[in-house]
Amino acid sequence: MKLNIIKLKTKKNVDQLYVLSEQANETQTFALSKEQKPLCLFPLKGDLRGRAEMLNTGIRIRNVTRKDSGTYRCEISAKSEEGQRLGEATITLTVLVAPTMPVCEVPSSAMTGTVVELSCKETEGSPPSEYQWYKNGVALLEKTGTGSARAANITYTMNKKSGTLLFNTVTKNDTGEYFCEASNGIGLSQKCSVKRMQVDDLNVSGIIAAVVFVALVMALCGLGVFYAQKKGYFTSK
Structure with missing residues (x-):
């Protein structure tokens, strides 16, 4: 502006x-x-x-x-x-400038139990913008204390100054559509486009099955080599 x-x-x-x-x-x-x-x-x-x-x-x-x-x-x-x-x-x-559309970084997928950080930033606003994150269209709360039940249920840390949204231990409940809004009291606030983050459990059974399959293939290959050696397929005439 x-x-x-x-x-x-x-x-x-x-x-x-x-x-x-x-x-x-x-x-x-x-x-x-x-x-x-x-x-x-x-x-x-x-x-x-x-x-x-x-x-x-x-x-x-x-x-x-x-x-x-x-x-x-x-x-x-x-x-x-x-x-x-x-x-x-x-x-x-001090020249007052309304914020521009912020740039949001939201991972499309994440595994439960991992650390996930979402970021939101715009650099044109003066004074500098503050940032508010939304999940499924609802504004996320700041964790301002530890005494209330609502604060105890918050699993993230939102920094309105830097625009970061940090999950120290992300869960499946954190799956949803996220966007961020930048505002500085000058002109209209600006929002980034909505992005979905999907959080899934680590597929332990699938990993075990894959390990067993690879071990079985290696065992069969070893038996094949042993059988070929006994039959003399690898001996030179």
Whole structure:
């Protein structure tokens, strides 16, 4: 989301105004004289070129983006009976940006008893987004305490700041359709697409059957080799 115009002003009536924007390791310097037209002591560089305009006691930035967030300092010079005096004012500009659609990582399958982590992230929102996970369309609860029955039944840890959903020991009950919602109080919240996670028990009987089958095949192969040796099939004539 972009804002069209931002104005940074000071309340002091001054002869000259210097506005320095320390953004992206680059210093922008402006000057304004009341008796003259607004002029720049140094050419505008970087993203502010063509978008910054001097006002009587401030600076206007058009088509503001998130990169314009930062600390702006005004150095003020005013004549008095004692001579030239300097003043300073600091303004912090935070550009508010609605979140974009987050990227969600949800495994399609998992085995019971294993550790499973789901992740959700978007990087455009300002201030940074918080994340809420949903299972089968129902918002998941945070485990905020250990005294309640509801908290005791929660088998996961949800971090709303980082967007992770961690199952230390996943169970079949955790099977379901998951999605995540990112919000930061600016504009509309954004959701990722729904993804299904299927949790199954480890098929012990199937593994045992496979091991027995492989052992049987190896035994038959060994017997075949032994029989061939007895018959002299491997002896050279």
